[in-house]
Amino acid sequence: MAGRYVAIGDSFTEGVGDWNKSFPNGVRGWADRVAKQLGRQDPRWEYANLAIRSKRLHQIRDEQVERALALKPTLVSLYAGGNDILELRTDMGALMREYEAMVARIARAGARPLLFTGFDIPLSPVFEPMKRRNWLYNDHVRRIARTYDAVLVDYWCFDEYSDPGLWDADRLHMSPAGHRNLAAHVLRILGVDHSLTPRLPEREGYAGLVAGLRRETTWLGEWVVPMFGRRLRRITLGDELQPRWPEPVRPADGMKRLARAQREASVRARTSGGG
Template sequence: MAGRFVAIGDSFTEGVGDWNATFPNGVRGWADRVAKQLGRQDPEWEYANLAIRSKRLHHVRDEQVDRALALKPTLVSLYAGGNDILELRIDMAALMRSYESMVARIAGAGARPLLFTGFDIPLSPVFEPMKRRNWLYNDHVRRIARTYDAVLVDYWCFEEYSDPGLWDADRLHMSPAGHRNLAAHVLRSLGIDHSLTPRLPDWKEYAGLVAGLRRETAWLGEWVVPMFGRRLRKVTLGDDLQPRWPDPVRPADGLKRLARARSPGRV
């Protein structure tokens, strides 16, 4: 049966890492892939995506929830809090109370919440405190999912994401293969038949201690230092971006074609 799927959150849901100039904001992502499969099941399915990269949980709460519920959705996906977990200091109890308030509002409006745990990304030991926060976050998300009869995609349990090929160069966002694989997990959790098959990339590990140290140093310089620099300056990569699909569209009409119609100059 058709419905209206609205996705809210940060870069995880916007689609960062699944780079594709054909789509709005230059990314595709798991949510677009899920929407396409829903449209194949029933062409009357509609889809909107309000997620924007770098948004913290309070941004999602204040800027996206009302807008999403105004669209009268039947299914709302929510992933938020990952950027908060990366802060130097964070009150996890307050964060999860705010998260639960969003889920309660979604469920109270008659939409089915679709929630995600966070994966323990294999990162440098410098991020170890963030991993402990992630475990706490996951415990709360599982409890909240049970309380509000949400669909839970327990991302933390997906062992294949230990493969570096499922991650983008920044190691924080999924690669195209990672987004495609997650879309298959989401559809399975929703009980939706689909045509997606995992395409795990071939991965050749860097050999030797010296090569590994060089790779780690390059990653810290190219990704980690700039990320924390932006935080100190209070700027984000999403400051000048708008939602990718702010108004409901029908994926059965073709998301690429809809994107070209919205931006005639796009090749």
């Protein structure tokens, strides 16, 4: 049966790590892959994606929830709070009350919420204190999913994500293989027949202590330090970005074709506006 799927959230749902210049914002992601398979099941399925990287939970609440519900969705996927968990000053109790209020709003509007727990990303010991916060987050998400009859994707249980090959170079976002694998999980949980075959990368051999330390130092310098630097300056990688699919499209019409049409429409709008 066809419906309208709207995705909201941050970089996890925008598709960061699944880099592809053919798609809006230069990424594809698991949500696009899910939408494509829904369109194959029934070409009447429609899809919008309002997620933007770096958004915190209150921004998703203020900027995306009502906009999503105005599209009259039947299914709304939500992942929010990951960026807040990285901030040690975050009040987790208050955060999860805000999260539950969002889920309740979605459910009251008649859409089925699709929720995600968070995975214990295999990072440096620098981030070990975040695990307990992630476990608390996950406990709340599971309870909220039961309360509001939401579809739950218990991402925390997917042991294959301990494989570094499912993560991008920053170790915070999934690689293309990770996005594809997650899309297959989501479709399985939704009970949707699909043609996605997870392609797990081959494990890397042991690089040695010196090479391992060099890799950790490079990662800290190229990804971790800049990330916290942006937080101190109160800027994010999503500040200049717009939602990838702001209006519903039909994935059965071809996602790349739709993306090309969207780019052409944007160019025409800028040209006519400047004339």
